[in-house]
Amino acid sequence: MSITLSDARIVTPDGVHHGWLTIEDGRITHVGQGPAPGNGHGLGGLIIVPGFVDIHVHGGGGAGYPAGSADQARRVVGFHRRHGTTTALASLVTAPLERLKAAAAMLAGLCAEGLLAGIHYEGPYISAARCGAHRPELLREPSVTEFAELIKAGDGHVRMFTLAPELPSALDAVRECVDSGVIAAIGHTDATFEQAMAAIDLGASVATHLFNAMRPLNHRDPGPITAAMVDERVTVEIVNDDVHLHPSVIDLVLSAVPGTRVTFITDAMDAAGMPDGDFDLGPMKVEVRSGVARLAGGGSIAGSTLTMDAAFRRGVQTNGLTLPEAARVTSLTPAHVLGLADEIGSITTGKYADLVLLDDTLTVQSVMKRGTWLTPPPGTP
Known part of the structure; x- marks a missing residue:
């Protein structure tokens, strides 16, 4: 199953990028800037940080x-x-x-x-x-x-x-x-x-x-x-x-x-x-x-x-x-x-999709663990 999250401010180790990311089989496969290719779940500018x-x-x-x-x-x-x-x-x-x-x-x-x-x-x-x-x-x-x-x-x-x-x-x-x-x-x-x-x-x-x-x-x-x-x-x-x-x-x-x-x-x-x-x-x-x-x-x-x-x-x-x-x-x-930085800890391709969505006040809106929503964002199919 593939999930694309778009229109988000993505916090990576090298900065904050307005863009999109794709998740397959629980892992992050792509992180891109600008509009997402194809259809994605728009997040309305929410901030995405690693779990x-x-x-x-x-x-x-x-x-x-x-x-x-x-x-x-x-x-x-x-x-x-x-x-x-x-x-x-x-x-x-x-x-x-x-x-x-x-x-x-x-x-x-x-x-x-x-x-x-x-x-x-x-x-x-x-x-x-x-x-x-x-x-x-x-x-x-x-x-x-x-x-x-x-x-x-x-x-x-x-x-x-x-x-x-x-x-x-x-x-x-x-x-x-x-x-x-x-x-x-x-x-x-x-x-x-x-x-x-x-x-x-x-x-x-x-x-x-x-x-x-x-x-x-x-x-x-x-x-x-x-x-x-x-x-x-x-x-x-x-x-x-x-x-x-x-x-x-x-x-x-x-x-x-x-x-x-x-x-x-x-x-x-x-x-x-x-x-x-x-x-x-x-x-x-x-x-x-x-x-x-x-x-x-x-x-x-x-x-x-x-x-x-x-x-x-x-x-x-x-x-x-x-x-x-x-x-x-x-x-x-x-x-x-914990010796787990190859698997978690940052929004990087290849790592597990452990993600937290924050609003402008840095309040948690949604949480994902290994590509599965624990608390999904509004409008999630």
Whole structure:
């Protein structure tokens, strides 16, 4: 089946072009400028961007991955797809090991279906001093044996593991990540610059929500933030929700770190898309007030209520990114992190047709996954 979308502003890595594209068997076969040859589905000048790729998300739409329920996981996927996320990891939080392994086994089945791109363990091998919304009594020192069990539970679908490199045996865990084909991420850490660099030298390649739950940057104690920003081997995650980071800090990162090493994430939890109220994040109780999620009793920030389309909008409207720059940090760079950039992440011939249609306010109008409309545009046959 062939689909031609015409009269659109198409955002590609090299610019924004008014034109058309053709899709066959779920892949983009042609991208052209000007009027489409033959008949196409006219989009009235809508903007087409690549489907968003979220490498750090816990929940949304009133459901969460840490709950270990396949029904909840499907609801999370559906919610974020409506907001333009066509590829995502399922992020778990610190919990008892057996609960983590059970959740990973359930999520592995959804990965095998193609609903998810993999599993992300955030904890339990993180710093008590920087634990944020993770339950302190459940934190553990890394064990290579335990680590191997957690990887095995994901049945080949564990893609990323966040840990604190200063913990005993943490560097052994980084080595195990690399040997297992799992992305080692530095996060929830009180590491010094030198400790962070030791992990990077062994293959750690992502900084989990840069600045948040990390030893602060100091002019004589640069810490993990500086290590991640200056090392070209590391991609830094940014939660662009006006809560986790001041906009000027995001501007600083965007000016200091190439967009090829910056990825926006949501770090969303169950409350994304829901009214204020009380929610769970794994074993932790969370209060959401005015859209801000914190541990019950006014504690640490506990994930976000962000969606990737909102992060994209903020990148353009608040941080001054061009549309191609915003597409890079919400699609292409995270696709590179996952090793999927040959298949997704940009509007390029040969890649899957994972597409998001936006209006002039950058609000999602329609979403396509591999050439199939999840939310079709008006007038679609």
